[in-house]
Amino acid sequence: MGPEIYSRKVFVGGLPIDIEEDELVETFARFGPLVVDWPNKNETKSYFPPKETVIQKVQIRPWRLADADYLVDVNVPINLRRVVFVGGVPRPIRAVELAHIMDRLYGSVACAGIDTDVEYKYPKGAPSDHLNMEITRKKTKKAGAGRVAFTNYNSYMKAITERYAQLSHGEVEKRNTADLTNLNQALQVEMKPYVLDDQICEECIREPNGGRHAPFFCPHLECLQYYCESCWTSMHGSPLREHHKPLVKEA
Numbered sequence: 001m002g003p004e005i006y007s008r009k010v011f012v013g014g015l016p017i018d019i020e021e022d023e024l025v026e027t028f029a030r031f032g033p034l035v036v037d038w039p040n041k042n043e044t045k046s047y048f049p050p051k052e053t054v055i056q057k058v059q060i061r062p063w064r065l066a067d068a069d070y071l072v073d074v075n076v077p078i079n080l081r082r083v084v085f086v087g088g089v090p091r092p093i094r095a096v097e098l099a100h101i102m103d104r105l106y107g108s109v110a111c112a113g114i115d116t117d118v119e120y121k122y123p124k125g126a127p128s129d130h131l132n133m134e135i136t137r138k139k140t141k142k143a144g145a146g147r148v149a150f151t152n153y154n155s156y157m158k159a160i161t162e163r164y165a166q167l168s169h170g171e172v173e174k175r176n177t178a179d180l181t182n183l184n185q186a187l188q189v190e191m192k193p194y195v196l197d198d199q200i201c202e203e204c205i206r207e208p209n210g211g212r213h214a215p216f217f218c219p220h221l222e223c224l225q226y227y228c229e230s231c232w233t234s235m236h237g238s239p240l241r242e243h244h245k246p247l248v249k250e251a
Contacts, residue, residue, distance in 0.1 A: 222244075
């Protein structure tokens with residue numbers, strides 16, 4: 001096995017609220033060139049008095065690239081129509097942890113993945129630059145997102161029917177939850193069908209000249225299928241379905 005590979009981006013938490021950017025650069029520059037991304041810098045610092053000299057430990061959160069994906073069994077095929085999007089995932093939870101949590105809740109998990117940014121392969125939900133600074137615990141933290149595939153249709157349906165799940169305290173490592181402002185809110189995740197790329201309309205697929213490109217997916221349990229623009233309008237124009245809201249694949 002080769003050496004473990006990590007993202008070039010790290011998250012730094014627990015910083016003093018009145019620390020200056022040049023102090024951060026001076027502290028971390030010994031590791032190499034860096035860029036500091038400091039969310040809400042100006043509006044946050046104006047509320048605090050001048051700082052006193054204090055030595056304070058901070059938390060460094062690296063991300064191992066291999067932790068972004070977890071496959072339960074390489075011999076089990078993945079059915080892309082049984083994949084759910086999981087929003088509000090506590091960071092930096094690993095794919096294997098997400099898989100075990102969802103398997104306990106719904107069973108029959110085939111694989112799990114954590115959504116990462118394209119450039120640095122760091123979990124989404126964190127500010128995007130080489131070095132991420134957590135300015136204050138009073139700010140609401142951004143959560144990440146992931147994907148979970150099930151081998152069993154009933155498990156998939158149970159997950160999207162419930163839509164929300166509350167993760168118990170013991171299911172997420174203490175390093176992930178100790179500094180969350182609102183533990184209950186932070187550990188609630190939302191599940192909905194995962195929208196696939198380049199799908200064809202399942203409503204008109206058998207019609208002459210049918211099977212058009214389908215940009216819309218209806219997550220309502222009455223539908224659960226892809227629609228082209230024309231079929232979406234015709235099928236959801238009645239009062240019984242006009243409240244359905246489509247899911248669209250994000251760019």
